Amino acid sequence: MEINAAAAIGILGTISSIIFAYIGYRNGLKKxxxxxxxxxxxxxxxxxxxxxxxxxxxxKQETTEERHFKLVERVKGVEESAKQAHHRIDELREEVGKDAGSKV
Structure with missing residues (x-):
């Protein structure tokens, strides 16, 4: 009987270790x-x-591009205005040159 009790304890220990190992494995998977x-x-x-x-x-890039295009349009306008101003200045110089030549 003592052998049967020892065998039962051994089997119970083996089964419980398998159960605890499985529980530890499942907890490891969950973690x-x-x-x-x-x-x-x-x-x-x-x-x-x-x-x-x-x-x-x-x-931001789209906003910057939009501002760039607006600035380009403004610069074009300023260049056209400057060109017209130079033409007017040249005309005034010619008139002043003619007037100065006729008075001499």
């Missing part, structure tokens, strides 16, 4: 899954932050 989900969530958050930054840069 690993939780850690994996946490790191995946952090990665997705970082990607979202980067995407928002890129979108913001695109908006």
């Amino acid at each position: 690993e899954s939780s850690d994996s989900g946490r790191s995946s969530g952090a990665l997705m958050s970082d990607v979202g932050y980067i995407k928002a930054g890129v979108d913001d840069l695109k908006r």
Whole structure:
């Protein structure tokens, strides 16, 4: 009977160690899954932050391009105005030159 009790204790110990090992394995899987989900969530958050930054840069670039085109149009107008002013100045010089020549 003592041998049967020792065998029963040995079998019970083996079964309980298998059960505890399985429980530890399951807890490890849950923790690993939780850690994996946490790191995946952090990665997705970082990607979202980067995407928002890129979108913001695109908006700023579009605004800058729009301001650039407006400035180009203004410069064209100023150049045309300066050209007309030079023509008027040349005409005035010619008139002043003619008037000065006829008075002498």
